[in-house]
Amino acid sequence: MNNKKLLSCLLGAALSLPGFAAEKPKNIIIMIGDGMGFPYTTGYRHFVDSQETTTVETTVFDRLHVGSASTHPHHHDGVVTDSAASATALATGTKTYNGAIAVDIEKEPLTTVMEIAKAKGMNTGLAVTSTITHATPASFFVHNEYRKNEKEIAQSLTETPADVMFGNGRHFTQAQLDTLAAKGYQVISEYKQLASLKPGKVMATMPLTNAIDDEPMRLTKMTKQALKQLKGSKQGFVLLIEGSQIDWAGHANDIAWAMHEMADYGGAVEAAEAFVKANPDTLLIGTADHSTGGLTLARDGDYRWEPQSLLKIKQSPEAIAKIATTAEDPVAIINRSLPFKLNDEQLKLIKNTDLKEPKALTNAIKKVIDLHTGTGWTTSGHTGEDVPVYATGVGAHLFSGHLDNTDIADKIIKLLQ
Template identity: 40%
Template sequence: MSQSIHSTSPKNIIFMIADGMGVALVSAYREYVNQHADGLRQPCIYNHHLVGQQSTYSFDGWSTITDSAASSTAMATGSKTANGIIGQDKDGQRLESVVEVAKAHGKKTGLVATAEVSHATPAGFGAHVASRNDYFAIADQYFDDKVGDDFKLDVMLGGGRHHFIRPDRNLGYEFKKAGYDVIHTHSELAESTNSQVLGLFSEFGLPMAIDRNPQVIPSLKEMTQSAIKRLDNEQGFFLMVEGSQIDWGAHHHDIVAAMSEIADFTAAFEAALDFAKADGDTLVIATADHATGGMTMGVNEVASWLPEYIRAVTQTPGKIAKDMLLSHDWMQSLTDNIDFTLSSTELNQIYSTYQQNAFTPEQKRVNLEDTLCEIIDRRSNTGWTTGDHTGEDVNVYAFGPGKEAWAGWRENSHTGQQLKAWAAGQDMTSIDPFEAE
């Protein structure tokens, strides 16, 4: 049965989640890419495709602020849940996900992430567990929990080898025996043509985009393009892509990491848009699961934000700190990676952290990282109000047939209901975003 091209039911959906990318970070990213901003800025890709906003809050007692597990569950299953829970409600009832509905309706499915593919956001689309920390159980379910006779997921690309290839169980071997390509490097990704693949490119999360060796670790864009190539077929596909570590940068108040991770996500978004433009029957949606860090452009009564100090740093402060501790010449590691002149006060601050005793080498590295983040935040006038998530709504971006159904404001659980309606072959506009659950 061939699907008719109807404006509200595209054949394929690529659903992209920028973890932790609140509205302020998107505005900041536009300034960051406008190298010679003077007068009107060049709009960035997000400005072109903005269609609406969604809520993020979870059902977690009096708290209104979600974590990635509850938000992912809402977007994947159409029901809000409590923080920490994956693919279930608060009573432990299993909630069917868009991946499972799509699979049951003959579509191919995939998950791509720069965190572990068993991490909270992808897990919300592919697993059902009481705790997001049950990484082994999540990985097991990707293999064991079938839809009919089929594996739930055709494509899994990201980090997390540690959760799949273990002393007690080798899911790499099991997937390989079941006909999947199981790959671990950038070149293997390029060589593999199997429509079903498990690609695990690091033990845990991938290195931050700016620290990655592109010869070894694929970018989010490369993983997204590879996933699309494998999934594209007559019956259509659902692909979830997560830019996982924007959130991790923001938790650390590391604006260098956050901007570089947004750049990595943006390149993947552009690649998805290119495919959708050529294909004509693919809807691309991009959004965030929540904001992180309470980031502000401007801080402490200073009304300017100076991204040139962020652009001048060529590795994350965490990686620079690591290099400083491994090198015989800590000053060289600094000047190699920070292309503005540090003041004597800043150098003293760095040197005193470098000299200070710490309980472990890792603690010492973290202390140095924090000092470097502080200096870059101060130079660029980047403010942070919390080390945790924040509760405001996030933007929704869309391109392709059916994007009208995503205009305006919605609950994040309505996002999931719309995705599931689409996967079941129903009209996405049949879900009223203002109707109570």
Template identity: 50%
Template sequence: MIKRNLRSAFVAGATLVALAACSSTDTDTVSTTKNEFNGPKNIIMVVADGMGPAYTTAYRNYVDDSKTAIVETVVFDDLLVGNASTYPAQVSGYVTDSAAAATALATGIKSYNGAIGVDVDKQPVQSVMHYAKQKGMRTGLAVTSQIVHATPASYIAHNESRKNYNAIADDFYDVRVNGEFVADVMLGGGTRYFEREDRDVLAQFIDAGYAYADSYNRLASVPTGSNVIGLFAPVALPWVLDDSRKNRLEYLTKQAIRQLENDKGFFLLVEASQVDWAGHANDIASAMAEMHDLALTIEYLKAYVSENPDTLVVLTADHSTGGLTIGARGDYRWTPSFLHKLDASASTMAKDIAGESLPGAYIEKTLGFALTDEEKKHFDDVAKQEESERYTAIKSFLDDKTNTGWTSTGHTGVDVEVFAFGAGYNAFMGQIDNTDIAKKIFSFIDKRPVLSSGIQTNIEMTPSDDKSDTCNFKEDWRCQ
């Protein structure tokens, strides 16, 4: 584990200068929108965890109107500007995990798989959120995972291992910029990590003046312009198919912006976290539902940018997950219509089926399409199995119906798409690396006047002797 000692101010100015110098962004690539910073006033970074190129194509087919002769475009199609490579530091090979990818997207520096805001030598590195706060912007995050998960953690914390959730939660409070907390708004799951017997970090935030919301509805009642921590589940939010809000990411994003808007601008990280988890689980139903939640969010952000043209939105994935294929087993067919009327996730069906007197009829009703007598009998038998086997059986059934293929329960090393719109969007065009995204954002933020240069952290990095903390996604794909 990491030893935690008081550390003097960590100043990453030299790192930032190097990153800015490496960036290809110049004044010609910045939007001509006029504001005092000669660049985007607000920056919204959206990470669709695990969303490889097959996911956006699958989503287009999933929402297609089959009654028309063409496949209609979706919100992502008009916003595509390029692709990004995702490989981690050389020590970890060519296939990244979410921690190394998030560190690259947040800091512009390649690191090893498992690293949270540290370089290959396990030294803390500055993120774009740190720098935005340093330049006087309000900052926040809205995610569907626990907020200490790899992607949001890498924008705030410094830790040698992504699995040290409690220590990462401590960093959310302990790491400061100019004496201030890194994030003004934090929305997602993770009560378990903030409200602990050994340290009640949530209480510390409340005592420091943060409003606290433990439900979506309570979040709406927090006065505009507040500092707020919203934790809506012990760990992650439910699958969107099971959630009370079917537009939960759009809602959290809208609420975060309501709190962050100010004359000096804001930086907001948004993560569609569970696209990745659906990929790890090879769960096509949840994959498409989580993609729809993301699409609703991007639709909202498009409307927001049309009203606030000094805002930049960048959307990308940290990597692709699961090796999703549209069509499988030599059959030239993909039939997503079987996914259109689900009343619950495959995971929830797997839990509930064991308590049903007529399991086959329950599955038929919840899937929203007719089953044959043989298929109902199949699920009558499935109900007698262990829950993990029931989950696999339901997913496999939907894979057969839709003709979906998967090559992995882990990540793959393919390039991912980059989407951008708003002020300065053309800086992200073409074939780039994931680190370039951070470098370009650093460059935009760098146009603002420096308030001071101190980032305080209480982390001292030392190698871990515990070799048991490696995420094994085959067994534990949520890494909880």
């Protein structure tokens, strides 16, 4: 036996050992909290903390936490990434410019984990709370030189669709939806239709709703349904789930909205964790693409962050302002809509605002909530610090310690090959 033959023989023996074979997950669930830096997962821990006990209970993010990841884009674009460059890094293992959808800095297409999965005969899926054509889902499935080309991205996703697509479909034309239906997709457009789905391909173009005003746990519902649709895949599946609007709440510097989005995303991670428990041949790997808003859990030199009232806020500041601007007594509406009594400083802040101007009043209500809870913000954009990584199931240990976001993709690709 020559050396080459001996090597392949030894390798074959090693691969047939149960421990080695068990390293390969059949299914992979990739979860991204858009904008969900550490302040958001820490904030969520206190937001949901039981006031009946003196301890701070751990959350699903604490339970599954394995490490952290750096998020910077290609060095041409500095330290702070956008969602497109970061999703491209997580989907392909390559750093690129901000705005790129699975293309490199020369605008050449990069192979994505979803394309590798499809080539292996696996099923693929996505469930997001943004448009289906938004930067994160787009970067996992198609290629475009600029994230804002959502109409082109919709066409690409019609030509090479995921098997299961849950999200807002506003950039798809009726003709494109008809094409998907002709390919055997069940096409639905309302949350209440989820229960009527049969196993197999789905195109669900849901309304764009937020977690505080309209559909509190819509991502959790979509995640459970997407897993149901894909569960029977013979060759396994790769599913991308994104809590898209954590980022939008961060851009808006809206802590009430942000924490309600975290509750929905946390529910989705718990649903995925339960799936891994029931299907131990599955890997769940989650992270964030970057942090947003420069959120701080304290402000103005006070050693205080008190999020308990946020649970009781049932309308977003924007929704409260919309009602208040048309009301006879806007201050009374605001007082009634917030679960705490406004102090003199907060009342003054509201009264000094143009009470007929929804945008100004929204900002004033957000400021009042920030002052009440002790929440700080430094930017309306993204920030460059590291983000959490969490994992469970087959191969979860590979993601422990500090990684770059491109390492996460490299490891997923290795597991797929």
